[in-house]
Each structure stands twice: as structure tokens, then as C-alpha cells.
Amino acid sequence: MNSLQDTWVYLSATPLFHLTMTLVAFQVANFAFEKAGRNPLLNPVLGAVLLLVAMLLITGTDYGTYFEGAQFVHFLLGPATVALAVPLYRQWYNVRRSALAIAVSLIAGSLTAILTAVATAWFFGGSLPILASLAPKSVTAPVAMAIAEELGGLPSLTAVLVIATGIFGAMFGPGILNLVGVKDWRARGLAMGTASHGIGTARALQVNETAGAFSGLAMGLNALATALLLPIIWGILVGLLSV
């Protein structure tokens, strides 16, 4: 009994344990997703997060200890973002041909993301730090966190909101796009990447390579657009809503 306890203490302190649990949780969630015919309600990121949070709460493990193992997975986000250059290169002809349409749609989408999020949260009584944490939610996590900090929000809350936005967009984006009759893969990808960054892009890549490339492009461009636009319009917004 004691040796089992010792083994657990040892294992739970090594990065290997939580790294492995992260992969196992994702495999289980992804298996359920595939078995259910890729039912969007069984989004594998959401499923894996729920499994892991339950496990950490039950075993009384804090997030810092978990992250010591999980950081190896987290780290690969950087290389995966760089790798988006490959589908983008393949679609370069299509991108260049519709450069103006992409630029206009992206800026409109970026502004929609910021303004609707801040206005809705304000209407339902969100405080200023909550609004500032929410404003950059559609942008990839490292940029969103930096922007939130600049505006007086909570970067770690922003990280959670960014992931939640990504999961929600991946779950319901394709459905709403069908509903409003958008069949153009370029437009579908651009919308997924603008609204829900890398998680939307991961979803778009599963469906269609053109959509994936446009989504990756939109993710990069929206990071840039939001980083440039949001600090400028933030002052106006705060004054307008008088918060």
C-alpha cells in the first residue's frame, strides 16, 4: 500500500505523467468525436479539457504541476503555427487573386469581433477588466494576452476566453456557415480563422485544404489587425460606453 503511494507521489511529480494524461485525454475525446460521426457537440478539445480538469480536481493537483508536463505539448503550438506556411504557399495563387476581398473582409470581421464582444458584455453588466480581457478573444492566445494586459485586462483569463472562443467557433462555425449559405471554401476558411484563430483553423484543415489555408492566413492577419486596431479604438469605446 505504501509503495503504491510512493509510486504515485513519484509519478505525479514527473513531467511524464501529466504529459501522458494530456495525450490520453485527447485520444479518448477524439475517439468519441470520430465514433459519433464528428458530432460538433463532442469537440475533442472541449472533451479533453473537461476530462483533465476533472482528473486534476479529483487528485488535488494544481495547474502549475500539471503544466510542467503539459508544456511539451503546449510548446508545439509555435512550430505548428510556422507550419501553416505550407498550406498557405499551396493556396498562394488563390490568395493573391482575391487580396483586396480578403483585406476588406478581414478588417470588417476583426472589428465585428471586438465591437460585438465588448458591447454585449457591457450590456450585461461586465466590468472594465472583464471587457478588456474579452476584447481580443478572437486572436491567437499569445497576442490576445499581450493586448489584454495593455488594456488593463487579466491575461490568464484572456487565454481561457480565447480557447473557449476557438472551441465554440469550431463547434458551431460550420453549421452557421451552412445556415447563411456560404459555400465558398475561401470565405468559410477566412471566417473560421478570423473568429476562432488556431482551433477554428484546425477544424477547417480537417474539412478542406483551401479552407485550412485561408483560415491560417486569417488567423495571422487578424492577430496583426487586432494588435494595431484594438488599442486605438479601446479609448473611444471606453469613453462611449462610459465605463
Next chain:
Amino acid sequence: MAYLTLILVCQLAGELAVGALAMPVPGPVVGMVLLFILLIAIGSVPKGLDQTATGLLNSMSLLFVPAGTGVMLHFKLLGEALLPLSLALIFSTLATIVVTARLMQWLGKERADE
């Protein structure tokens, strides 16, 4: 392995450029642009790079799990502001998708007709 090295070199160069020039974008996005420029210069995607990139991109969803698990740090705050946060997130994400996609489909079509 050679191509994973290339990807990491691009990311590192991106991080250095962001730090040196105080750019408002993350290092990996600049790294993506650098690799893209390299591909334009080469004129094709080397087979090994294609395999490495496809491997990374196929497991992209998994890579968001550790950050998402960070939700457990904010249960209290999320509970207090659940209504404004969830409604804003739902409405804003759907509105952004519809506006971007409809505009792109409309503008893109006009261009194709020329």
C-alpha cells in the same frame, strides 16, 4: 528531422525579429511568414517539409488542450461574470463568422466574374 529544425529556426528568427523590432505580432506568426518567403524562393514544397508540416497540423487541436485546462484557475471569476462573458462570446463569434464569410463570398465572387 532536418525540416523540424528548419521550422524551429524560422520560429526562432521570428521571435528574435519581434523582440528586436518591437513588432505587435507573436514570433511564430513572423516565423510563418519567413518560411512562406523561403517556399516562394524555392518554388516548391520539399517532400520532407510537407510530411513534417502535415504531421504538426493534423494534431493542432491537441496542442490547445494544456492552455484550455487553465480554465480551472478562473472558476470563481468565470462564475461571477458568466452571463456577460458567455453571451458576448457566443454572439460575437457567430456575428464575426457571418460578417467575414458573407463579405468574402460576395467580394470574392465579383472579382471572379471580371
